[in-house]
Amino acid sequence: MYTLFFQHLNSKVQLTEEEQAHIKTYLTLKKIRKKQYLLQEGDVCKVIAFVEKGALRAYSVDDNSNEHIIQFALEGWTISDLYSFLTGDPATYNIDALEDSELVLISKSAHEELLQTMPKYETFTRLNITGAYLAMQRRLTSIKSSTAEERYQDFIALYPHIAQRVPQHMIASYMGLTPETLSRVRKRISSK
Amino acid sequence: MYTLFFQHLNSKVQLTEEEQAHIKTYLTLKKIRKKQYLLQEGDVCKVIAFVEKGALRAYSVDDNSNEHIIQFALEGWTISDLYSFLTGDPATYNIDALEDSELVLISKSAHEELLQTMPKYETFTRLNITGAYLAMQRRLTSIKSSTAEERYQDFIALYPHIAQRVPQHMIASYMGLTPETLSRVRKRISSK
DNA sequence: CGATTTTTTGAATCATATCAACGTACGTGG
DNA sequence: CCACGTACGTTGATATGATTCAAAAAATCG
Known part of the structure; x- marks a missing residue:
């Protein structure tokens, strides 16, 4: 029901009711069961997923078939293989559900159209990726020191x-x- | 003299001569000698620096006074303590020059004004941070696997x-x- | 050239991985 | 609802890779 998603969106860029309704037309809901894949390595990542409810993880598998978890996503977080999503290359990550979950999905075409037609959506995207960048930088620093x-x-x-x-x-x-x-x-x- | 900077900018968002001239009024040039600091831990990071020429590094110093290099920046790269720049909190990184260098500086007020008045600058910023995010993700993955x-x-x-x-x-x-x-x-x- | 910085090498030590075994919890089908 | 099987967490013994400390060799700078 998009409530968390719009809460999150509004906290970064103030939107009118009309704007929210407009964005809603670009979104889809998806329920996913525990242990189901949202994305498998080798497939192209078609969506950015916002977690309304539940928990997911993104992980890669190395040559010795060890799993390496890249990211967890609980309620309010976004998860994707961004590189694959942006380039259309095959994904190097797997994403699956750790619990039964509800997701708000943004397809690539929706993402691109919103970026081009709605400045506030671009601002939202910029702020999101900036936050993700800073969080990852903190993680990298802590691993090393x-x-x-x-x-x-x-x-x-x-x-x-x-x-x-x-x-x-x-x-x-x-x-x-x-x-x-x-x-x-x-x-x-x-x-x- | 901004040539690399505008080359970089133009490669991401196509700009007219007027737009370039307009942006130029927000930028300043700075030469910095080898071993000089651009930023010291504890100070607030006031600028984003684009490297026209030379080489710099960002590093943190841990409790045992070991240096940990976070990032190198050669020609065409951008360097900053982004967290400090965005929040105004004291920097946790030091940035210094590994060679005599020439930088294009963007101050916080310039950055904010350009973001608000020039959609193309926001797009540029978004693409930049996205690239930085993906590069860091690759680095993190390689450290672990x-x-x-x-x-x-x-x-x-x-x-x-x-x-x-x-x-x-x-x-x-x-x-x-x-x-x-x-x-x-x-x-x-x-x-x- | 001399002084400092950087890189290399060696030996001892430390943190984490690996392999293996065992106990426990969990959920799934009978 | 119980019992079984699988997944999870713990513990022990040993192996491995990286660090630390010390010193020498090599490169660079003024």
Whole structure:
């Protein structure tokens, strides 16, 4: 029902009722069950998905078939393989649902048309990607300058809701650790 | 003299002579000598700098006073502490010149005014930040799914010009390795 | 040229990965 | 609703790759 989506949109660029109704014509809703794929590696990513409800993850699989979680997306977050979406190249990421979820989808043609016809949508897009950039920069910095223990504590502090809803081995994958190591890190922390 | 800057700008959004002249009134030129700071941690980042000539780096210093290089910027690249620039909070990065350099500077007020009055400038900004986001995502993925050896080879392949102009220990810092480790990695590679 | 910075090499140490086993929780079909 | 099977988390022993500290060699700068 788009409510979270428009809440998010309005918090960044003030929209009239008409503008919202207009944008709505470009959007589609999708429900997706736990464990279902929204995107599989090799396919072209056709949509940007905004999470109204539920939880998803994006991950890549390396040559040794280890999964590496790139991103989690809970309510209010956006998820996509942006490179594939923008270029039309095959996706290098998989995206699947960690819980039954409801998504607001923006197709490529919708995205492009909104960008070209609605300045506020471009502003919204710019602010979104800027936020994503800054978040990723923080993540990169923390990977390089902190120990696993500090990083885990930072993660818990920054994303307590994720830690509660997502299995521990996925958090390990997100942080670039093995499940065994994260288990030991947690043990060390709790014994303090 | 802005030539590279406008080349870059024009390659993303087509501008008329008048539009270019208009934008030019918002820009300033700055020459900066090797080893000079453009920004020091703790100060507020007042500008976005586009590199016309030369080379700079952004880095943070952790609790053990180890430097971590966040980004290099050669000709045609943009460098800033974007978080500090956008929020006005004190910078967490230092930026200094690795060579004598020439920069095109965009102040915060110029940036904001251009964003609000010139849709093409907003488009340019959006495309820039999107590119930066995708580049950083690639970097993050490679950190997590490749060995030091592969990562170094990828770096050399992707940025041969940087490898030629920047001391090896800084590349180590950028890649999150100690200088000793990078030296050994190179030795292993060359003995193949 | 001398002084400083950068790179290389060696040896010891440390953090994390790997492999393997076990206990626990969970949800799914009977 | 119980029982079984699968997924998840923990623990231990060992291996591996990177760091650290120290020192020497090589390159660069003034």
